[in-house]
Amino acid sequence: TYYRHHRYVPHFYRYREHSANAENLLPEVSNPEPEVPQPGVPTYPKIPEVFHPAPEVIHPIPEAFHPVPEVVHPAPEPYHLPEVYQPVPEASSPVNTSRVFYGIMFDAGSTGSRIHIYKFIQKDPVELPVLDNEMYHAVKPGLSAYKDNPEEGGNTIRQLLKIAKKTVPEEDWKRTPVVLKATAGLRLLPEDKANALLKEVREVFNESPFFVPNNSVSIMNGAKEGVLAWVTVNFLTGHLYSNTRKTVGILDLGGGSTQITFLPRSKKTIESAPPSYIANFNLFDHKYQLYTHSYLGNGLYAARLATLGALGADGLDWKVFTSSCLPKKFREDVTFGGTTYKVSGIPDGYAGYKLCYYEVMKVIKGVVDQPYEVKGSSVFYAFSYYFDRAVESGLIDGSRGGALEVRDFKKRAKEVCNKMTKYRAISPFLCMDMTYITCLLKEGFGFKDSTVLQLAKKVNNVETSWALGATFDFFRNLNIH
Numbered sequence: 001t002y003y004r005h006h007r008y009v010p011h012f013y014r015y016r017e018h019s020a021n022a023e024n025l026l027p028e029v030s031n032p033e034p035e036v037p038q039p040g041v042p043t044y045p046k047i048p049e050v051f052h053p054a055p056e057v058i059h060p061i062p063e064a065f066h067p068v069p070e071v072v073h074p075a076p077e078p079y080h081l082p083e084v085y086q087p088v089p090e091a092s093s094p095v096n097t098s099r100v101f102y103g104i105m106f107d108a109g110s111t112g113s114r115i116h117i118y119k120f121i122q123k124d125p126v127e128l129p130v131l132d133n134e135m136y137h138a139v140k141p142g143l144s145a146y147k148d149n150p151e152e153g154g155n156t157i158r159q160l161l162k163i164a165k166k167t168v169p170e171e172d173w174k175r176t177p178v179v180l181k182a183t184a185g186l187r188l189l190p191e192d193k194a195n196a197l198l199k200e201v202r203e204v205f206n207e208s209p210f211f212v213p214n215n216s217v218s219i220m221n222g223a224k225e226g227v228l229a230w231v232t233v234n235f236l237t238g239h240l241y242s243n244t245r246k247t248v249g250i251l252d253l254g255g256g257s258t259q260i261t262f263l264p265r266s267k268k269t270i271e272s273a274p275p276s277y278i279a280n281f282n283l284f285d286h287k288y289q290l291y292t293h294s295y296l297g298n299g300l301y302a303a304r305l306a307t308l309g310a311l312g313a314d315g316l317d318w319k320v321f322t323s324s325c326l327p328k329k330f331r332e333d334v335t336f337g338g339t340t341y342k343v344s345g346i347p348d349g350y351a352g353y354k355l356c357y358y359e360v361m362k363v364i365k366g367v368v369d370q371p372y373e374v375k376g377s378s379v380f381y382a383f384s385y386y387f388d389r390a391v392e393s394g395l396i397d398g399s400r401g402g403a404l405e406v407r408d409f410k411k412r413a414k415e416v417c418n419k420m421t422k423y424r425a426i427s428p429f430l431c432m433d434m435t436y437i438t439c440l441l442k443e444g445f446g447f448k449d450s451t452v453l454q455l456a457k458k459v460n461n462v463e464t465s466w467a468l469g470a471t472f473d474f475f476r477n478l479n480i481h
């Protein structure tokens, strides 16, 4: 459990349409359902039409990998701004007329629930707001673990809301929207169980002092998850710039699902993709057409169970699921999504990389689409469990992140699997996880050994998660379809 309070001043914005409402600091909220105003609904400043400046070239992005201590609370380190960026004055400064507004976004993931509290600053009526900082806090396990006790699940959200009450000044509570989006964990549950959890969260929200918009608690669809994470990362890296089409792709490996999203350069990628893998949306005066897909059941934890043949095999408490990806003498109970399974290595059999690779292949081959363009030179940011496992296996430094080639994952997977006892203390699943990641990247998406991935947990001190993109989508409907 950790607090993060990030100060972040990446871009500033120019207000384009201000003449119409120069007096109005808080123009109408554009999402959700802008055509039907809710009674008592507060209004917000618009998320920028234009922002700048943006890098033309993708550097090794030193600023993306600031070492950040686990606990940074409450005073953030002063963020050293690249010279192209402009600082904003402190909100509390007596001489400035800045107005501050907040957005609270909950990420109800399969392995944890997280709160993101974004603080935006409206410098003056002529300029559009900047993202000033993010407060982030996470709890484990995720909501789906409370499938048989939704009330307790609701309590985890109640606890997280306490942080929001401490972070957002009291006078702003009423106009600060609170939104929760659930991902793979709830998608994988039977509908009635998922609905009971959502209902509970709605009640918790309704008893909070924050603004609860229509439809503020929902399960997000996979395409949106990919697009919104892409929006976050490209915003934070400065690639959503009106005059450039240069962007970075994203690879997100969750517990229950995995997402790949990028902006194709070649028409062939669009034409050869399954139609549902193409998403359109508008942002900052631009129309974007992305390749995106979320593979439900291919997140790291779901894939472990699928490899063991246990995914969906409910109520088999007598059965032990075995795998050559696990240390021979390993035996343990594993819980995912509120169900517990007995798993073990193969005591008198073989274990190691090759056999493990064949096993995980079953979860990937014929399931994962290979986009036409992925063998090209696009830059991909990989985060969530890609990042966590790269750190755990010693490939990158946890505070700095860094660039890795696909072959680095393969080499380390071989090492871990062929010396399981050495790595067992880190995690008995490390061989399975590293082999799965290697196989997903190579056989699944079709990346070359030499493809470079940027591993990042945060970019410019803000979490690389779909949550920021979802907050933009709330304040300014991106019309993802």
Ligand SMILES: Nc1ccn([C@@H]2O[C@H](COP(=O)(O)OP(=O)(O)O)[C@@H](O)[C@H]2O)c(=O)n1
Pocket (backbone or CB within 6 Å): 107, 108, 109, 110, 111, 112, 114, 142, 183, 184, 185, 253, 254, 255, 256, 257, 258, 299, 384, 385, 388, 457, 463, 464, 465
């Ligand atoms: N803001 C976030 C969100 C997730 N994560 C990581 O993402 C991984 C799994 O995400 P998840 O449980 O939400 O996965 P899904 O339910 O979306 O499949 C975990 O390693 C989390 O620690 C993160 O580092 N920061």
